[in-house]
Amino acid sequence: xxxxxxLHLLNQQINKELYSAxxxxxxxxxxxxxxxxxFENWFYVQAQEERDxxxxxxxxxxxxxxxxxxxxxxxPDKKYxxxxxxxxxxxxxxxxxxxxxxxxxxxxxxxxxxxxxxxLDWFIxxxxxxxxxADDNIKKFDLFAGDSKGLFMLDNEMKSRIYNPPSLLL
Numbered sequence: 001x002x003x004x005x006x007l008h009l010l011n012q013q014i015n016k017e018l019y020s021a022x023x024x025x026x027x028x029x030x031x032x033x034x035x036x037x038x039f040e041n042w043f044y045v046q047a048q049e050e051r052d053x054x055x056x057x058x059x060x061x062x063x064x065x066x067x068x069x070x071x072x073x074x075x076p077d078k079k080y081x082x083x084x085x086x087x088x089x090x091x092x093x094x095x096x097x098x099x100x101x102x103x104x105x106x107x108x109x110x111x112x113x114x115x116x117x118x119x120l121d122w123f124i125x126x127x128x129x130x131x132x133x134a135d136d137n138i139k140k141f142d143l144f145a146g147d148s149k150g151l152f153m154l155d156n157e158m159k160s161r162i163y164n165p166p167s168l169l170l
Contacts, residue, residue, distance in 0.1 A: 001064075001065065001066070002061075002064055002066055002113070002116065003107075003108075003111050003113060005107050006104065006107050006108050006111070006113055006116055007061070007066055009103065009104040009107055010057055010060065010061055010066075010104060010116070011061070011068060011069045012071075012100075013054075013057050013100060013101065013104060014054045014057045014058055014061075014068065014070065015054075015070065015071045015073060016097060016100055017050050017051070017053040017054035017057060017097075018050070018051065018054045018073050019073050019074060019076075020047075020050035020053070020093065020097060021047045021048075021050035021051040021054065022047075022073055022074075022075065022076055023076045023078070023089075023090075023093060024043045024044075024046040024047035024050060024090070025043070025044070025047040026076040026078065027043040027046075027078075027080075027086040027089075027090065028040045028041075028042075028043035028044040028046075028047060030080050030086060031043060031083075031086070034083065036083065036151075036155050037155065037159060038154070038155035038156055038157065038158035038159035038160075039083070039086075039155055039158050041158060041159050041161060042137070042158040042161050043086065043090075045161050045162065045163045046090070048163050049163070049166070052165060052166050053123070053126075053166070056166060060116075060119050064115075083141070083145065083151070084138070084141055084142075084145075087134070087137045087138045087141055088138060090134045090137070091131065091134035091135055091137075091138060093134075094127065094130045094131045094134045095131060097127060097130070098124075098127040098128075098130075098131060101120060101123050101124060101127060102124070104116070104120060105117060105120045105124065108120065122166075126166075140154055140157075141154065
């Protein structure tokens, strides 16, 4: 049995990851409406990854004999004025998710829950990659998307992202 606080935080993280999937799907929808199919693809793949992250947390709780408590998932309420806006919001959101995972890790560390800490190690590494990718997207946009040709080329580059299921073994 997991510690009640750690269990609560892990259950909350499932919902945060599902919200992340909603948020990124909303961003994909925004870019689809703007006819930027590469950006749409990038965020659609991101939404799939976030859904997978939620399922990994779910499976960890099941593997530990714990009950999953799903809460309501809020609809994304972000408004995008420019093509750059979702990129900034996604970077800020990834930092928020990193902080959330760090809070769980710290709670597990406080009670010497090494199994949960080991499980979270993959997510800590993943969040480093997520933040870097989001930051790279902003930098590329700022460098190349200043005119329609640059935006077109960047959009084409983002079309190349493919979905790869997570490699974490539970």
